[in-house]
Amino acid sequence: MFMRSIIGLRGLKNTLNYGANRVRYLSPVPAGSRLRARVGVLEAEDVAPDALRVTYKVTIEIEGGQRPACVADVIGQHYR
Numbered sequence: 001m002f003m004r005s006i007i008g009l010r011g012l013k014n015t016l017n018y019g020a021n022r023v024r025y026l027s028p029v030p031a032g033s034r035l036r037a038r039v040g041v042l043e044a045e046d047v048a049p050d051a052l053r054v055t056y057k058v059t060i061e062i063e064g065g066q067r068p069a070c071v072a073d074v075i076g077q078h079y080r
Contacts, residue, residue, distance in 0.1 A: 011080070018053060018075040027067045034063040042073060053077045 029035070043055040053075065060070040 012078050014079045016077040016079070018077045020075060021055065021073040023070065023072040025070050027062060027065055027069045029062060029069045033065075035069065036061050036063070047077065051077050051079045 038059045038061070040057045041054060042057050045053050047053045054077075056074045056076065058070070058072045058074050059068050061068050
Protein backbone atom coordinates (compact mmCIF):
# COMPACT_ATOMS: atom_id res chain seq x y z
CA MET A 1 0.00 0.00 0.00
CA PHE A 2 2.93 2.33 0.70
CA MET A 3 4.16 2.21 -2.92
CA ARG A 4 0.67 2.26 -4.42
CA SER A 5 -0.25 5.45 -2.54
CA ILE A 6 2.92 7.19 -3.76
CA ILE A 7 2.85 6.15 -7.41
CA GLY A 8 -0.86 6.87 -7.96
CA LEU A 9 -1.28 5.06 -11.29
CA ARG A 10 -4.82 4.97 -12.65
CA GLY A 11 -6.61 2.99 -15.34
CA LEU A 12 -4.75 -0.26 -14.73
CA LYS A 13 -6.29 -3.72 -14.61
CA ASN A 14 -3.63 -5.11 -12.29
CA THR A 15 -0.10 -4.61 -10.96
CA LEU A 16 2.39 -7.39 -10.26
CA ASN A 17 5.28 -7.05 -7.82
CA TYR A 18 7.92 -8.30 -10.24
CA GLY A 19 10.80 -8.17 -7.75
CA ALA A 20 13.81 -6.06 -6.86
CA ASN A 21 17.26 -5.62 -8.40
CA ARG A 22 18.98 -4.20 -5.36
CA VAL A 23 17.88 -3.66 -1.75
CA ARG A 24 19.98 -2.08 1.00
CA TYR A 25 18.83 -1.69 4.61
CA LEU A 26 20.89 1.16 6.03
CA SER A 27 19.24 1.97 9.38
CA PRO A 28 16.89 0.16 11.77
CA VAL A 29 13.36 1.60 12.05
CA PRO A 30 12.25 2.08 15.68
CA ALA A 31 8.62 1.13 16.41
CA GLY A 32 6.27 4.08 15.95
CA SER A 33 8.62 5.99 13.62
CA ARG A 34 7.19 8.23 10.93
CA LEU A 35 8.39 7.28 7.46
CA ARG A 36 8.40 8.95 4.09
CA ALA A 37 9.47 7.70 0.71
CA ARG A 38 10.86 9.22 -2.46
CA VAL A 39 10.21 7.35 -5.68
CA GLY A 40 11.72 7.92 -9.10
CA VAL A 41 11.53 6.00 -12.37
CA LEU A 42 14.81 4.40 -13.45
CA GLU A 43 13.54 2.47 -16.47
CA ALA A 44 10.27 1.63 -18.24
CA GLU A 45 9.69 -0.91 -21.00
CA ASP A 46 6.69 -2.32 -22.84
CA VAL A 47 6.27 -6.06 -22.40
CA ALA A 48 3.78 -8.46 -23.95
CA PRO A 49 0.88 -8.82 -23.49
CA ASP A 50 -0.17 -5.20 -23.00
CA ALA A 51 1.96 -4.44 -19.93
CA LEU A 52 4.51 -1.91 -18.79
CA ARG A 53 7.47 -3.03 -16.63
CA VAL A 54 8.85 -0.17 -14.53
CA THR A 55 11.95 -0.10 -12.34
CA TYR A 56 11.58 2.41 -9.50
CA LYS A 57 14.32 3.86 -7.28
CA VAL A 58 12.79 3.93 -3.79
CA THR A 59 14.35 5.68 -0.80
CA ILE A 60 12.58 5.27 2.56
CA GLU A 61 13.54 7.81 5.22
CA ILE A 62 12.88 8.03 8.96
CA GLU A 63 11.72 11.40 10.24
CA GLY A 64 14.70 13.02 11.98
CA GLY A 65 17.04 10.22 10.89
CA GLN A 66 20.56 10.78 9.61
CA ARG A 67 20.49 8.02 6.97
CA PRO A 68 17.75 6.38 4.91
CA ALA A 69 16.21 3.23 6.37
CA CYS A 70 16.13 1.52 2.98
CA VAL A 71 17.21 2.14 -0.61
CA ALA A 72 15.89 -0.23 -3.27
CA ASP A 73 15.38 -0.69 -7.01
CA VAL A 74 11.88 -2.16 -7.12
CA ILE A 75 10.26 -3.58 -10.26
CA GLY A 76 6.52 -3.45 -10.95
CA GLN A 77 4.68 -4.81 -13.97
CA HIS A 78 1.50 -2.85 -14.71
CA TYR A 79 -1.21 -4.34 -16.93
CA ARG A 80 -3.41 -2.04 -19.01
